[in-house]
Amino acid sequence: MNATSADIETLERLQTVDLELLRTRKELEELPQRAVIAAAQEKRAALQAKMDQIKVLRKETGRKLTRSNEEDASLVKKEHGIQAALEAAQGDYRNVEARTKELAGIEKRRFKLKEELAELKKDQSRIDKLASQISDGIKKLDATEEAATASFEERSGALTASIAALEQERGQLTSEVPARLLEAYDRVLSRAGGVAIGRLADNRCGVCRAPIESGRLIDLRNQAPIGECPICKRLLVIGGPAQA
Numbered sequence: 316m317n318a319t320s321a322d323i324e325t326l327e328r329l330q331t332v333d334l335e336l337l338r339t340r341k342e343l344e345e346l347p348q349r350a351v352i353a354a355a356q357e358k359r360a361a362l363q364a365k366m367d368q369i370k371v372l373r374k375e376t377g378r379k380l381t382r383s384n385e386e387d388a389s390l391v392k393k394e395h396g397i398q399a400a401l402e403a404a405q406g407d408y409r410n411v412e413a414r415t416k417e418l419a420g421i422e423k424r425r426f427k428l429k430e431e432l433a434e435l436k437k438d439q440s441r442i443d444k445l446a447s448q449i450s451d452g453i454k455k456l457d458a459t460e461e462a463a464t465a466s467f468e469e470r471s472g473a474l475t476a477s478i479a480a481l482e483q484e485r486g487q488l489t490s491e492v493p494a495r496l497l498e499a500y501d502r503v504l505s506r507a508g509g510v511a512i513g514r515l516a517d518n519r520c521g522v523c524r525a526p527i528e529s530g531r532l533i534d535l536r537n538q539a540p541i542g543e544c545p546i547c548k549r550l551l552v553i554g555g556p557a558q559a
């Protein structure tokens with residue numbers, strides 16, 4: 316394939332730019348912050364779900380507390396009523412006995428209620444502690460995500476700018492190469508990916524490293540200054556003025 320030494324130099328610069336583009340795009344694609352952000356979001360969603368359950372539990376416990384307190388208040392009122400009735404019933408033995416029994420029943424219930432209330436208050440403080448732990452966890456995840464996002468934006472911004480500069484450089488270089496050479500280069504690049512052009516050195520392809528046997532070597536040298544590796548089909552620079 317015909318090519319001037321300037322064409323070969325431009326193609327090789329294009330190759331360098333294309334490899335750098337590939338590397339930069341891959342780095343952008345695989346920025347580790349993406350995984351950090353996704354993991355933080357996933358963990359936060361799990362904690363948020365737990366927090367929702369805790370809120371339901373806290374409401375339930377609060378309702379139970381209110382109910383028990385209300386029952387106790389109504390029992391106190393009842394107690395006062397019975398005590399007043401007891402005072403009025405002095406001498407009426409049966410009445411006094413019945414009222415006294417009633418009072419004892421109320422006392423028993425109030426004692427039970429007191430125990431229940433103490434348990435509920437313990438539950439409530441356990442729930443509050445758990446809620447505050449979860450809330451701290453969520454705050455930490457928020458901070459992790461925020462830091463990872465800031466770092467991602469910074470790095471991805473820099474990489475995106477590099478890609479734009481490389482693409483511009485690629486555009487400039489491709490405008491300097493004859494169309495048929497560029498077509499051959501682009502064809503190999505899209506087929507092989509990464510490296511499209513190498514040099515013949517020590518009778519080996521500089522890309523796939525395969526040794527080229529003498530019969531094929533003669534064919535290859537006939538294609539100078541640019542031939543095609545018989546093994547990997549990449550473009551090979553053969554001798555000529557571009558080969559230092």
Ligand SMILES: [Zn+2]
Nearest residue numbers: 520523544547
């Ligand atoms: Zn090869």
